Amino acid sequence: MRCSMSFMVNVIDQSMSPKLIQDDIAYVRSGFEVDDKGMGAVLVSDSEKQHSELLIRKVYFKNDQIILKPLNSHFPTLIFEGEERKSVRLLGVVYQVSRPFGTTSHWITLSKIATSNRTALERESGNITGEPNSGLEG
Numbered sequence: 001m002r003c004s005m006s007f008m009v010n011v012i013d014q015s016m017s018p019k020l021i022q023d024d025i026a027y028v029r030s031g032f033e034v035d036d037k038g039m040g041a042v043l044v045s046d047s048e049k050q051h052s053e054l055l056i057r058k059v060y061f062k063n064d065q066i067i068l069k070p071l072n073s074h075f076p077t078l079i080f081e082g083e084e085r086k087s088v089r090l091l092g093v094v095y096q097v098s099r100p101f102g103t104t105s106h107w108i109t110l111s112k113i114a115t116s117n118r119t120a121l122e123r124e125s126g127n128i129t130g131e132p133n134s135g136l137e138g
Contacts, residue, residue: 005030006095009041009054009121010114015070016056024099025114026056030092034059039094042068043121044078045087052122056094091121 011024016039020026026041034040040059045052057068057078066088068078080088100107 005092007092007117008098008110008114009056009118010111011056012118013075015072015075017072019071020056020094020097021099023111024097025110026094027096027098028092029095032093034090034093036060041091041094043089043091043124044068045089047087052124054091054118054121059090 006027006029008025008027011020011022011026014022019039026039028041036058038058039056042055042057042059043052044055055068055078057070060067060069064081064085066080066085068080068088070077098110100111
């Protein structure tokens, strides 16, 4: 049995356009490996700047490399090799996306939670709001 946590984060750029666009909410499931067809939520840490950034990208593992590839060619492909790989942490797989159609109190609440989750993950402090799932894969 595999346990995982589902949580949501806000999309802050156009790097995964046309599948994800700015202001979408991406639902992420931890505890699963990303495959070539899926998108991963990845935390990239920069120890010099003492900063972490949450990215949503296609994730490839090739030889001694982790490759983070956007769908939008206007954004760079990031390649991490050797020791650099330690700065990359796969948080989970994007399994669903919500896009706003108007401004409702429900959407505003979801957006606030997603933004709060992104902030907590990037700062590596605070609580993540989500619902635990268990037994999703054997």
